[in-house]
Amino acid sequence: MANRWKNTLKESDATPESVYLNRRQIMAGLAGLGAIGGAASVGLMSGSKPAVASTDPLEPNTLEEITSYNNFYEFGTGKDDPARYADQMTTSPWTVKVDGMVDRPGDYTFEDIMAKMTIEERIYRFRCVEAWSMVIPWNGFELADLLELAGVQSSAKYIAFETLLRPEEMPGVNFPVLDWPYVEGLRMDEAMHPLTMMATGIYGRDLPNQNGAPLRLVVPWKYGFKSIKSIVGITAMDQEPPTSWNKSQPREYGFYSNVNPEVNHPRWSQASERRIGGGLFAKRVPTLMFNGYEDEVAGLYAGMDLRAHF
Amino acid sequence: MSMADRLNGVARKVPTGAVYLLFLLPAPWFFYLAANGQMGVEPINTLERKYGEMALQLLILGLAITPLRQYLGINLIRFRRAIGLLAFAYVAMHLLVWLVLDVGILSQIWADILKRPYITVGMGGFALMIPLAITSNNMSIRKLGPKWRKLHRLTYGVVLLGALHFLMLSKGFQLEPLIYAALIGGLLLTRLAPPKSMERARST
Numbered sequence: 001m002a003n004r005w006k007n008t009l010k011e012s013d014a015t016p017e018s019v020y021l022n023r024r025q026i027m028a029g030l031a032g033l034g035a036i037g038g039a040a041s042v043g044l045m046s047g048s049k050p051a052v053a054s055t056d057p058l059e060p061n062t063l064e065e066i067t068s069y070n071n072f073y074e075f076g077t078g079k080d081d082p083a084r085y086a087d088q089m090t091t092s093p094w095t096v097k098v099d100g101m102v103d104r105p106g107d108y109t110f111e112d113i114m115a116k117m118t119i120e121e122r123i124y125r126f127r128c129v130e131a132w133s134m135v136i137p138w139n140g141f142e143l144a145d146l147l148e149l150a151g152v153q154s155s156a157k158y159i160a161f162e163t164l165l166r167p168e169e170m171p172g173v174n175f176p177v178l179d180w181p182y183v184e185g186l187r188m189d190e191a192m193h194p195l196t197m198m199a200t201g202i203y204g205r206d207l208p209n210q211n212g213a214p215l216r217l218v219v220p221w222k223y224g225f226k227s228i229k230s231i232v233g234i235t236a237m238d239q240e241p242p243t244s245w246n247k248s249q250p251r252e253y254g255f256y257s258n259v260n261p262e263v264n265h266p267r268w269s270q271a272s273e274r275r276i277g278g279g280l281f282a283k284r285v286p287t288l289m290f291n292g293y294e295d296e297v298a299g300l301y302a303g304m305d306l307r308a309h310f
Numbered sequence: 311m312s313m314a315d316r317l318n319g320v321a322r323k324v325p326t327g328a329v330y331l332l333f334l335l336p337a338p339w340f341f342y343l344a345a346n347g348q349m350g351v352e353p354i355n356t357l358e359r360k361y362g363e364m365a366l367q368l369l370i371l372g373l374a375i376t377p378l379r380q381y382l383g384i385n386l387i388r389f390r391r392a393i394g395l396l397a398f399a400y401v402a403m404h405l406l407v408w409l410v411l412d413v414g415i416l417s418q419i420w421a422d423i424l425k426r427p428y429i430t431v432g433m434g435g436f437a438l439m440i441p442l443a444i445t446s447n448n449m450s451i452r453k454l455g456p457k458w459r460k461l462h463r464l465t466y467g468v469v470l471l472g473a474l475h476f477l478m479l480s481k482g483f484q485l486e487p488l489i490y491a492a493l494i495g496g497l498l499l500t501r502l503a504p505p506k507s508m509e510r511a512r513s514t
């Protein structure tokens with residue numbers, strides 16, 4: 001059931017970075033023509049506010065930007081630590097242990113999974129809780145397809161994820177910055193949502209280690225830390241699973257952590273963000289509700305108090 | 311000649327102007343790197359952090375001058391004013407980067423100062439430094455007399471707020487801010503227990 005969700009950016013069918021860079025110029029050329037710039041980029045938000053889209057023409061960040069400024073605390077807390085140390089991580093062989101309330105539990109090798117999945121490309125906004133953002137052209141498959149493969153049972157209500165913990169390859173885990181291993185979770189409807197994907201590549205290449213090789217979660221309407229990297233465990237369960245940042249600072253990081261400019265965070269204002277790549281004089285831009293995916297996902301939270309469930 | 315004597319001999323020959331120059335040079339250099347894409351893809355935060363880190367290191371250096379003399383006989387007291395003013399300059403640049411380049415939205419600046427505890431604490435540190443910077447000159451020392459020493463004990467408050475600021479802004483449980491805090495704690499403790507030799511010197 002791949003391709004549930006359509007990227008209408010035609011050029012994005014092609015993958016090499018040079019093509020993106022070309023389009024970057026095309027988009028820049030169109031920027032003056034608001035309406036056309038908008039039309040060229042609404043694809044991502046199928047039929048939603050063109051006003052937003054036209055000021056926000058989703059040009060992907062460069063591969064260099066995407067791979068040199070990362071949070072992957074297993075390799076250190078500096079933004080450049082992952083780029084420096086993550087190549088120590090062995091990503092082949094790789095197995096994902098799938099267990100809990102599934103019909104077909106077991107150790108799935110990365111190759112097993114890839115053989116059964118259809119890889120597609122998705123250009124998503126990526127918003128970090130630290131108030132910076134990027135636009136990333138991911139390659140991957142929908143998480144729903146993997147959950148179908150594992151046969152998630154109807155009684156399961158949540159999916160829990162776990163990152164690799166291998167101290168000899170991860171210099172950052174020698175200090176308890178967080179309670180290792182890194183764990184995350186989604187409610188079942190979030191996990192099954194067509195926007196939720198497992199990324200295995202960027203710009204048509206294998207996922208770089210610092211971005212969470214060989215496979216990671218991408219949930220574009222939530223703060224980046226929900227999109228757990230280098231996954232080795234997936235568990236279907238009927239209770240809300242613990243999540244790393246919530247365990248560390250429950251007042252600051254909730255289970256949901258949806259991008260929400262109106263919900264205050266004690267550390268960073270979430271009202272605005274800075275798009276990476278604008279240099280020293282880049283201005284902040286307003287943060288969009290659900291990171292611009294309001295039309296697609298607001299329904300998941302109908303009737304919920306998003307201040308209480310932040 | 312002991313190590314300390316030799317160091318003191320060298321230090322005597324260094325003009326304070328050289329200290330100002332040496333420690334001020336990194337400021338435009340960092341700015342140049344940041345403006346020319348040589349400070350990574352997010353130069354604003356990186357520059358902001360560089361200035362903040364320099365400020366805290368200078369504050370620690372300033373705090374170390376008295377114990378260095380008391381415990382090791384190394385006399386750098388001539389440079390203390392320069393170090394203090396340099397620390398103030400770096401905090402001011404740190405604040406300026408935050409105001410102009412990082413946030414740049416007036417309503418959000420106020421909201422952040424009031425609502426983000428780590429910013430409030432940093433601002434407290436900056437505010438305490440203003441009277442110190444203004445009175446860091448010979449005329450003020452003469453005019454204020456014994457009150458000057460009392461006033462300049464505010465330095466202890468400034469470094470404590472600086473250490474707290476760093477602890478608060480670090481996500482998770484991180485080593486670096488703890489090392490700074492421990493260093494600052496240790497340097498402040500030396501104020502509570504002056505070394506025996508000093509007491510003896512004073513009592514005789």
Ligand code: HEM
Pocket residue numbers: 355358359360362363365366369401404405408429431432433434435436468471472473475476479
């Ligand atoms: C005594 C005064 C201050 C000292 C010693 C100080 C020191 C520091 C230090 C050491 C850092 C971290 C550097 C690193 O990561 O290496 C930092 C970060 C920061 N400081 Fe300050 N600071 C002071 C005042 C202020 C003020 C007045 C503001 C703004 C109103 C401010 C805003 C920030 C911000 C925004 C960061 C970066 C936080 C982040 O990246 O999330 N600081 N400061």
